[in-house]
Amino acid sequence: xxxxxxxxxxxxxxxxxxxxxLNVEEGEIVALLGANGAGKSTTLMSIMRLxxxxxxxxTKGTISYNxxxxxxxxxxxxxxxxxxxxxxxxxxxxxxxxxxxxxKLATFARRDRERIQQDYERVFSLFPRLADRRxxxxxxxxxxxxxxxxxxxxxxxxxxxxxxxxxxxxxxPLLMLELFRVLKSINESGxxxxxxxxxxxxxxxxxxxxxxLEAGKIVLEGKAEDLATNxxxxxxxxx
Amino acid sequence: xxxxxxxxxxxxxxxxxSFYALIALGYTMVYGVLLLxxxxxxxxxxxxxxxxxxxxxLLLGQYAGxxxxxxxxxxxxxxxxxxxxxxxxxxxxxxxxxxxxxxxKGASRLYVVITALMCGLIxxxxxxxxxxASRRNFPEMLSKTAYxxxxxxxxxxxxxxxxxxxxxxxxxxxxxRKTRLGMAMRAISYDRMAVPLMGIPVDTVIVFTFILGSSMxxxxxxxxxxxxxxxxxxxxxxxxxxxxxxxxxxxxxxxxGAFVGGFLLGFIEIFVAALxxxxxxxxxxFSILLVFLSIKPTGIFGVSRATKI
Ligand SMILES: Nc1ncnc2c1ncn2[C@@H]1O[C@H](COP(=O)(O)OP(=O)(O)OP(=O)(O)O)[C@@H](O)[C@H]1O
Ligand SMILES: [Mg+2]
Numbered sequence: 001x002x003x004x005x006x007x008x009x010x011x012x013x014x015x016x017x018x019x020x021x022l023n024v025e026e027g028e029i030v031a032l033l034g035a036n037g038a039g040k041s042t043t044l045m046s047i048m049r050l051x052x053x054x055x056x057x058x059t060k061g062t063i064s065y066n067x068x069x070x071x072x073x074x075x076x077x078x079x080x081x082x083x084x085x086x087x088x089x090x091x092x093x094x095x096x097x098x099x100x101x102x103x104k105l106a107t108f109a110r111r112d113r114e115r116i117q118q119d120y121e122r123v124f125s126l127f128p129r130l131a132d133r134r135x136x137x138x139x140x141x142x143x144x145x146x147x148x149x150x151x152x153x154x155x156x157x158x159x160x161x162x163x164x165x166x167x168x169x170x171x172x173p174l175l176m177l178e179l180f181r182v183l184k185s186i187n188e189s190g191x192x193x194x195x196x197x198x199x200x201x202x203x204x205x206x207x208x209x210x211x212x213l214e215a216g217k218i219v220l221e222g223k224a225e226d227l228a229t230n231x232x233x234x235x236x237x238x239x
Numbered sequence: 240x241x242x243x244x245x246x247x248x249x250x251x252x253x254x255x256x257s258f259y260a261l262i263a264l265g266y267t268m269v270y271g272v273l274l275l276x277x278x279x280x281x282x283x284x285x286x287x288x289x290x291x292x293x294x295x296x297l298l299l300g301q302y303a304g305x306x307x308x309x310x311x312x313x314x315x316x317x318x319x320x321x322x323x324x325x326x327x328x329x330x331x332x333x334x335x336x337x338x339x340x341x342x343x344k345g346a347s348r349l350y351v352v353i354t355a356l357m358c359g360l361i362x363x364x365x366x367x368x369x370x371x372a373s374r375r376n377f378p379e380m381l382s383k384t385a386y387x388x389x390x391x392x393x394x395x396x397x398x399x400x401x402x403x404x405x406x407x408x409x410x411x412x413x414x415x416r417k418t419r420l421g422m423a424m425r426a427i428s429y430d431r432m433a434v435p436l437m438g439i440p441v442d443t444v445i446v447f448t449f450i451l452g453s454s455m456x457x458x459x460x461x462x463x464x465x466x467x468x469x470x471x472x473x474x475x476x477x478x479x480x481x482x483x484x485x486x487x488x489x490x491x492x493x494x495x496g497a498f499v500g501g502f503l504l505g506f507i508e509i510f511v512a513a514l515x516x517x518x519x520x521x522x523x524x525f526s527i528l529l530v531f532l533s534i535k536p537t538g539i540f541g542v543s544r545a546t547k548i
Pocket of ligand 1: 016036039053056089
């Protein structure tokens, strides 16, 4: 489904990824692990084709999705045409819009009215707290609620494949667990997921496979249950 | 007697406020979306007035070969619409040719503002080169009718200007509050990075903003020329500056701010002029505004941008 091959990217003159390769198959949950600054967010932004200054510049390698070369496509069309969405690190909720407006904005490129209606209902049933706060401004939500809204937005954009960048950041252990349960349920209804996560234990529990990124290179990959028992992973991330 | 002159001035203030408000809109919307002070915008107003002049002249058959059989009201309506469309084209062209390439290169905002200033000068001097320095008389399409009710004088044009401005306010508020493009405009002003992640082409939203802003400046141009039918290449400069001040006064980035700021500036100017010698008008008016802004620098509706986490 998604194939990244020998990807080199840079910010300005500094190379941030030194030839990484990974793939995600339809229906999978794949985790991308690694220390701070390893290049996890950079990987996701490269796939999304986010332009500088936020996004990096690809200097070598390929990214293809269902046979389509993603490199020449602009970010908004990655969502609108290719059906890949990103829940960015730090959520990026529109604080001056209400909860409902945030969700509605995500449907910008969609024309399938009935499905949109069903998706609103789905989001509100997955996250009842959002339903209670529909008319509240985004910047007045708690961190956890903002994270739910960020995921709700990705869902509302109608994509088949969601990339998540540290969705559990700042959440209580209980909410974290709840969040991954929701992700699992979204996944079971047909959405493929690539998730960057600091909480390796939790991620490996829910993922099918995982990659470990270190200083811009992939150093380990494999089935989640194998990695969960891998001594190196244990030492570095599960301690 | 006092009440009469008050109401008379009020009406004049509303009319001038309308011009300022319609132009201020363009400043405020572009600022909201790009954080750019589009100093070419006052000259877009001038371009609008001139385009209106040519369309109206053409339609009224003052050029040989065209038939003068349209009713004046219809001519006016067509002039307004066509002028708005063509002037939008000019605004969008400036964004495409001058601002977008800078944005792509990640140029700092200072350079974009300087570019905007230059675009304004190019429009003024381009007009001068093309059409010469002579003033032009805007053709009278609507026959001005003066009314007098209870000692207050007003014309149909004045009423139309004020009504149109109120209608524009309602229309724009609706667009920005209710449509997805309007929401996208607000979203960009808050978090530019996340907008493409919603599947929204940022450039489309920017072009839409320039279309709205330029067409409102064009509307102001035609209305202004209808009320004060003398055109000259520098007509956009002073009115443009004042409209910009109105936008800041109302709280730049806020649509309501443009209207309230525009009307407030109109009020201050007219009432200062009514009470003091007219040569002191701008001096006193702007001193008042200076004091106001030093007390509330964010303008009436502006909130200082909270830093995002
Ligand atoms: N916009 C940018 N401009 C320049 N350098 C950047 C930019 N974003 C990231 N980098 C650099 O690229 C490298 C990888 O950063 P990235 O954000 O991908 O790390 P990460 O794995 O997501 O880390 P974290 O866990 O802290 O989020 C880092 O060295 C970082 O300093
Ligand atoms: Mg990161």
